[in-house]
Amino acid sequence: EIVILASAAHFSTKSMMALAPTFAGSTSGTIHFTLALRPQSGASLNQPRIDTTPASDVFCGIATAICSSAVAVAATSLHRAGRSRRTLRTPEKAARVALHVAAASPNWGPVLVAPRSVVTDRSISSTDRSKIANSSRRVETARLPAERLEMARAVEPQNLVVPTARELRQLFDASLEGSNKLKDLAGIRLDSAYEKCREVTSEYSKTFFLGSQLLGHHEQRAVWAIYNWCRVTDELVDGPAAETTTMTDLDAWSQRVEALFKLSRSTLPDEDLDWEDLSLSDSIRRFNLIERPFQDMVAGMAMDLVKTRYQTFDELQVYCYRVAGTVGLMTLPILGLHSSLNPTEELKQQTVSAGMALGMAFQLTNILRDVGEDARRGRIYVPMEDLHRFGISEQEVLEASNTTNLLYNEDRWKEFMEFQMSRCQKYYEDAESGIAGLSPDNRLGVVSALKVYGAILDAVRTNNYDNLSQRAFVPNHEKALLVGQAWWRTQELGWAAAARLPQA
Numbered sequence: 001e002i003v004i005l006a007s008a009a010h011f012s013t014k015s016m017m018a019l020a021p022t023f024a025g026s027t028s029g030t031i032h033f034t035l036a037l038r039p040q041s042g043a044s045l046n047q048p049r050i051d052t053t054p055a056s057d058v059f060c061g062i063a064t065a066i067c068s069s070a071v072a073v074a075a076t077s078l079h080r081a082g083r084s085r086r087t088l089r090t091p092e093k094a095a096r097v098a099l100h101v102a103a104a105s106p107n108w109g110p111v112l113v114a115p116r117s118v119v120t121d122r123s124i125s126s127t128d129r130s131k132i133a134n135s136s137r138r139v140e141t142a143r144l145p146a147e148r149l150e151m152a153r154a155v156e157p158q159n160l161v162v163p164t165a166r167e168l169r170q171l172f173d174a175s176l177e178g179s180n181k182l183k184d185l186a187g188i189r190l191d192s193a194y195e196k197c198r199e200v201t202s203e204y205s206k207t208f209f210l211g212s213q214l215l216g217h218h219e220q221r222a223v224w225a226i227y228n229w230c231r232v233t234d235e236l237v238d239g240p241a242a243e244t245t246t247m248t249d250l251d252a253w254s255q256r257v258e259a260l261f262k263l264s265r266s267t268l269p270d271e272d273l274d275w276e277d278l279s280l281s282d283s284i285r286r287f288n289l290i291e292r293p294f295q296d297m298v299a300g301m302a303m304d305l306v307k308t309r310y311q312t313f314d315e316l317q318v319y320c321y322r323v324a325g326t327v328g329l330m331t332l333p334i335l336g337l338h339s340s341l342n343p344t345e346e347l348k349q350q351t352v353s354a355g356m357a358l359g360m361a362f363q364l365t366n367i368l369r370d371v372g373e374d375a376r377r378g379r380i381y382v383p384m385e386d387l388h389r390f391g392i393s394e395q396e397v398l399e400a401s402n403t404t405n406l407l408y409n410e411d412r413w414k415e416f417m418e419f420q421m422s423r424c425q426k427y428y429e430d431a432e433s434g435i436a437g438l439s440p441d442n443r444l445g446v447v448s449a450l451k452v453y454g455a456i457l458d459a460v461r462t463n464n465y466d467n468l469s470q471r472a473f474v475p476n477h478e479k480a481l482l483v484g485q486a487w488w489r490t491q492e493l494g495w496a497a498a499a500r501l502p503q504a
Helices: 014-025 055-060 069-079 091-104 117-118 126-142 150-154 165-175 188-204 206-212 217-238 246-263 274-288 292-306 313-335 344-368 371-376 383-389 394-400 410-435 439-463 474-500
Strands: 001-003 031-036 062-064 111-113
Touching: 150 246, 150 292, 165 313, 165 344, 188 206, 188 217, 188 274, 206 217, 206 439, 206 474, 217 246, 217 274, 217 292, 217 313, 246 274, 246 292, 274 313, 292 313, 313 344, 313 439, 344 371, 344 410, 344 439, 371 394, 383 394, 383 410, 410 439, 439 474
Parallel strands: 001 031, 001 111, 031 062
Antiparallel strands: none
8 A cells, every 4th residue: 555645735636647657567456545635623534545457547546634633743743843833735744744643653554655855844853854764765766767767877977077158058048038928926925935045044054144145135035045945955965864865865856846947937836835945936937047057956966875085076076066066057047147248158158157166166165174074974075186196095084084183284284285275266266257247236245255255265274274173164253354355356346347348
């Protein structure tokens, strides 16, 4: 027996039919399907069944009511996690209730198929997330057709490539087609969704949030929505349930992204979208975001599943593009990729390349700041060939990350770090060269983020290159000075922007 956990609004006959290829041909005989719905007051736990033969006819699924006491069970869990009581209007919320019912009822024996977003939803505790992940593990491979395994293919050597600026520019151009037909969303629910994204951004990324504060109202909200999505995506491989994440999970997440973009490009999003999808959907529509960088970031998570070492910088470059260069591309339409400032294909491609370079610079900075922290988790992101070039072994890095006063005070480590920082600085320079192609109103926020994040490299130097036992950071008073420097640099870039445009 297979129980599909979803709400009525999200599991229509069409949805049932979409699942049919997953099971058709792989299962013989009769399948018992039950559709777990949002609980109704006073309902009893009742699981009517329907025999479906053959397996491809699974669209004949049955609705099941869940007892009202289950609401209290789920609400208690939500309360423990510090969140207020919610209505159960989305598949994720309905799934949470059903899973809690299953956990409380040992004799309730169907297989559970839970949306992946349940495992990453921060509204429940890490302990519950792990339980849900384990409950779903038995049917992970059944949730997607076998031919869907795109993330597994994404980490094959021949597919470890960075898209060209020309390819990306064409995607941005295509996204503008038909954009005038779409209407912006509005309302209290949307404002609340963006407010939650703001809270997440301000809590988890001080530098990113600082840069967003210097943007316009709609622009900063879209940046918060993107940051929140990126954080949830990262938690798939670096969060409480990371140990149970599989390629199939990432494929499911990729499908969710694909579906959200399709929905955002067609009609107004369903009112049952959760706050994360609602805010991102509105941002997609308002700024004509493109899907490619979102999918490439999921592919970056796939690399984290299978790689803990990078032999060459070429390998690391692909990883940095996927997990961070993509963020520059996600935000580029928000920051203003205007035709008036990029009137030629060449200028537009320069701006696209610069946006990608900014994300690359940030990620390389993260890697250089967190060498010790990553090594304690069994990961070394700096290229092996570079370590060997400076006479440093992998084992030495691992030992120094767990023992004080090792390696960082040696000249070979300092020379190695300066080599890495020089490479990183080149990306910062490439990123700054393209700021002239952005909207004047948003340049200060970008330059400020560039200056503050770049200062982390100086903080590593201040720490005597000890990024093995301590984490470098930029104090608030220095950030204030850097924002002042960014303002002046923005004026200079404005003059450069005027000079690079074709003369009439």
